[in-house]
Amino acid sequence: MKMMKIVLCFTFCLMMSSCSDFLTNSEIITTETENQQKITRTYADKIMVYLPTVSGDCIVQTGDDDSIHVSVQHTYDENVFMAEFSVLATVLYLEEKFPPDTNAEGSSTWILTIPSETHIQFVSTSGNLEASDKTGSVIAETASGNINVANMENCMMLISASGDINTNNTKGTSYFQTASGNISVEDFTADSTSSFTSDSGDVYVKLAESADQDLILSSTSGEAILDYNGNTVNGTFTFVAKQNSGHISCPFAFDTETTFWDGYNWYMKKTVVRNTPEPNINISTASGTARLIL
Secondary structure, three states: OOOHHHHHHHHHHHHHHHOEEEOOHHHHEEOOOOOOEEEEEEOOOOOOOEEEEOOOEEEEEEEOEEEEEEEEEEOOOOOOOOOEEEEEEOOOEEEOOOOOOOOOOOOOOOEEEEOOOOOOEEEEOOOEEEEEEEEEEEEEEEEEOOOOEEEEEEEEEEEOOOEEEEEEEEOEEEEEEEEOOOOOEEEEEEEEEEEEEEEEOOOEEOOOOOOOOOOOEEEEEOOOEEEEOOOOOOOOEEEEEEOOOOEEEEEOOOOOOEEOOOOOEEEEEEEEOOOOOOOOEEEOOOOEEEEOOO
8 A cells, every 4th residue: 555655746746847957968078988878967856756768777876865865877979868857846767869770879878875764666668776774765667778776675566578576684564576686585574465576587585584474375387485694484375376386485384385276277285383373474386395494
């Protein structure tokens, strides 16, 4: 619900936006090298920063003041790359643009130095995202880019088609999804139901402390692994895998073992309760391995 409110609020602000500021190469503030151009801007703090890119990367870092500092570094030819800056009340809108039918050769990196609590939404075709040391929420969606996040404490919705998702030392509600990429989550603490799914990649989640919220781990053809990292194991654990090609690995004896037909294949379902009935932990795969590590 918290994530939905953030998305709806931000979408409304974008629809209302009316103040735009375009920068082309002729308006560059500084030039670092012969081939690299740099554009800088500073704004008062906003509730959210939204950045869609084509192939540009984004680095989000926490600053030591209440302002938003934007630095755009790129190597595109003159009059090809355009940086757009728009502001309306509580939202800062950033975007990179190229002329229609332009075969632009080069690269760009957006470096955002922001207050810790500022929310971020990043959308890109092939750009990567790196974010660290934040208490604001992060929403990121890429087609082929990778997403790397560390030292975060809030809602995270991270989606990539073929890129990998990697996080370290995070706390909050997490929704991670990839098609062919891998998901690696180190030292995670959930404060509400969280989900980690991949179609053909591996999913690995290591907990920083015992889980007291529901968790969902799923990979269609890869491994789905939950590592308790030596913490106390409580809750109801449900494992699902395709009967003829999937595998289930658990250090405990199961309380119930059944099979079911989903309309296409037979699946095995195994359940064990440890100490308390909650939280509910679901680890599933089709042709890979569903595994619990102590």
